[in-house]
Amino acid sequence: MSGHHHESYLAPRETLWKSIMAWVYTLDHKRIGVMYLIATTFAFLLAGVFALLVRAELWEPTRTIVDEATNQTRVVGQFLPGWTERGLPVTPNNAYNRAFTLHGAIMVFLFIIPAVPAALGNIFLPIMLGAKDVAFPRLNLLSWYTYVFGGLFAVWSLASGGAETGWTFYTPYSSTTNWGSTTAMVLAAFILGFSSIFTGINFVATVHKLRVPGMGWFDMPLFAWAIYATAIIQVLATPVLGITLLLLVLERTLRIGIFDPAMGGDPVLFQHFFWFYSHPAVYIMILPGMGIASELIAVHCHKKIFGYRAIAFSSIAIAAISFLVWAHHMFTAQTAAFNAVFSALTFLVAIPTAIKVFNWISTMYKASIALNTPMLYAMSFLFCFTIGGLTGPPLATLAVDIHLHDTYFVVAHFHYVMMGGTVMAFLGGLHHWWPKMFGKMYNEFWGRVGAVLVFIGFNVTFFIQFFMGTQGMPRRYATYVEEFTSFHKISTVGSWILFLGFLIHALVFAHSLVAGRAAPKNPWGGLTFEWEADSPPVEHNFDHEPVITHGPYDFESVVPPHCSEQDFPLHPAAQNGRAHGH
């Protein structure tokens, strides 16, 4: 390691073997982040394939017709074939049920929970704080290998038929079903939980102990605040998932009977356990995306974030309140008093969220907005996440949720926040930091084409689902009554547009790696520390420890490092406290 200080972290070693070992045994947070990036992208594509299968199945409601030849009934309008498992014929509904379960489980546990923190967070948190690495580099590597191990378990489960319980594994169905390989899938999620915990511990300690001297809490970039709040949730919530899944595995194997009503157990107890983790988990999913949004908007609007402290505090508030609202997933299962409490608490979490959206849009006032791919994604994020956020209150309202629970309204809501929110932000962050991570620029025109297609495809797929839901279309349905056919057809066409958008992004990134032009150190004029480092950064991130001379969003008074004042002029009225980043 000693001779490689001044090379890019991506540089190969003297021999192929040494290069491979440099990645296998790496303690460099950037390389670990890149490995996570590749793995989570692969998981996203795999889960996306399952989603395409789900939507293909829903193109038409199924119909049985009488086959004149054999005088037997035959099912048509079905896309997924039946298969045989352990010598038993399995119906096509079962194939659909596995498809949506695997879509959910892979997306949640293998993509969306780790992707932003463990990939982008790993690469950029230490750099933004001016550090050489995270607090516990070996724990970081352990976290990565735990993820790999959990992923292998998931692959093994997939190969043995996957699971068809829904990603929420409700008992007693999940504790008694014999199709597929449910126990292996549950164990996979259990192992992946540890990966998440280790990452969380690492990031909390990093933010506390590795900030450059002179960087107080309120001098940190908002992405760091977001990662910090996420890490707190990861540390406190994930163990509860661990015990829940462990109890489920024991229920399936040892038949301990605590969730099985036939043995005196309580199936609703499982729901409480499960959602006590899984609700905070959705904030693990969105908070890093919000952090990225702050960075994208600040840099590409070349404007300090409006209400920095409000956004910082709201991140912590969201993390704290997220632990108090889990039972809003169970309104149709509980008593009135219990439900009223959780309905009220759920509304609480909407307030800091709304404040963030107002602040982001206010940041655009009197700004200098570059409508490039990252900014297009930032605006897509604002559009879609606002819809997702505004469709939360109907679900928090008791009377309305009774009608909307377990319908497509809920499906549309969470896709708007998770995909319209986190995935849009993630894609924006990828484009924003791509030059820094890999030292290459991508084709801006095709980047924007991809962004527009993803935006259109996403909205066509999911907006109609709100109406499906209010009309009473339940979720997790392999087939449906004919009235909903045109809704579903529109939604399926949208999924193909989405796929096209992602395909274009994949091609653009592949092309960039092979033939993209070399990236400057600060193509966007950012002020946070990563833009002072090389593109891509050297192994220990900086040649000299960075010195903090300005805030992360002091665009008014500072010319960005490695940039000219011509490209990023300062307004005469803001001449006080002028400084250059170096």
Added chain:
Amino acid sequence: MTSGGVQFAFGPGVLSSWWDWLWFHNQTDTSTFARGVDLVFFYIFWVSAAFFVLLMVLMAYFAVRYRRRPGVAPEPSASHNTPLEITWSVVPTILMAVMFVWGTYEYLPLKIAPADAEVINVTARQWGWEWVYENGAQSRDRERIADMDSPVFALPRGRPVKFIMSSNDVIHSMYIAAFRIKRDVFPNMYTSQWTVPKEATHRWSEEMKQFVPIQPGANNGYYMACAEYCGDQHSQMWARIMVLEDADYVKWKEIQASTDDIPLLVLGEILHKTKGCVSCHSVDGSKGTGPTWKGIWGTTEQFKGGGSAVVDENYVRESILEPAKNIVQGFANQMTSFQGQVTERELMALTTYIKSLSAKPDDLEAAKAASDAEMEAKKKAAEEATNP
């Protein structure tokens, strides 16, 4: 757009004026509960729409007005504005407090059924519904919904009905979208919900001697669905709800209650559907989760783990009451017991029906004969009771 004029939650295509779009006025008066729920929803919808439009217009305007121009520096602006921030924290809080209070207020009546509500016992199972009315009636009306043979249930207009629900196996959820009601249904436990339907959808027709829609082609009743994932045929647990005027409702229940004068053979065929056997056992030879009944009578079944039995009366009885005892090779142990859920006569009816599906014509004759003989015996017994 609607096939058969089925009415479900908001009935697309039936919005006749812009006022309807503003308030989604149609089809909100289906139950006493529905109107309140819809009003809360529309409040939330319009508040949300207003905020959304405002925010997006601002965003789009800023994106255009303040787009980057080479050599032009952005003007300085405040980094925060306390009065503004307080306002936009307090106003949404108040608006949401209204959502919470109003929503809870509309919700609470749903939890407390009136004392005079008629009780219907609901059993959910993989994968179908059974409703048992106060007079012991169980619906024998069937309809094809989503290409699945599904039950038709009736409810009285203007009177409260309370459902006491339980499941035979896993968690289900009874959802009648038009009434805006939904409640999870658990095994080993009772949950309840209630409703008052407000509009009759069907009436008794003397000419056709059956229940017909009041407005043919418009409202064919409401859908009921299962709203908690419960396995393979979760998406095929539909049912149709008819709402009848009181007199018609009483008449319907009486018709449904009396299975005594239905011959065994006919009753067996009905039970095959109403008891849910149809979910897994076909009668036309096609493969399913369970063995087909076609041609099965008198054959020898091979069991898992060795052993075999001839399909006769005893075997059918054991299969219904203790299905886990012997599993036919090539099938999984998936059937729950119907112990306590079938009467002796119903068992006989099912046996007779299966026998009639035998490959041997003799068995069909025997089944018909047995069925007719039983009806004869009952008639004679009834006559002797009235004319001793």
Added chain:
Amino acid sequence: MSTAAARKPMIDMDLPPHARHVPATHWRNAKDEAEAAKLGMWLFLATEILLFAGFFCAYSAFRLYYPGNWHAASSYYLSWKIGFANTVVLLASSFTIVMAIRGAQTNRQWMIQLNLFLTQLCAAFFLVVKLVWEYWPKIQEGKLPGGFFTYAHSQGPHDHIFLSIYWIATATHGLHVFVGMIVIGWAMWMAARRHYGPKHYTSLENIGLYWHIVDIIWIFLFPLLYLV
């Protein structure tokens, strides 16, 4: 620029290992490294507490559902005397590990090694008693969790649930004790190599913290399972 060798501070190789500890290269000073390590350990302990909280929640839920049966099952199946002995031993082991840390602080290598050895002894005692006097007889008599419960003389309808919770909670705790033994064994090896001293005993402190949590969890499990 400077080479790696020129960057490292001069080390006096005559000093014992604990006195020549150098923080990892991404740390600015040894104090930050030590504090971060402790923070990390506290965070990890929080996750352990939350993990076991699940068992306690399940316990509470079923105790609420079946109160009469619970107390009867507890005295019927479990011996409070064995549990009490184990509790005392575990408490003693917490004391000895603190003494080991004291030895590091006062640079008495013999004290570190002796007390770590005593801690190990206590842990082994705990596990042996549990396996031989509690688990093995139960396995033989069929007093097993949930679906495997075959004991012929159950005294209530929900005995198997009580035993389910007993088995999984104590087994998971026992697993943590076992892992603790492995980690303490590693510490004993490091102590033998003079790795701990007044200026460097953070990992020993962290192991002590872990051990205390394992002890505290037992302090809660014992009365809830054995005494009430």
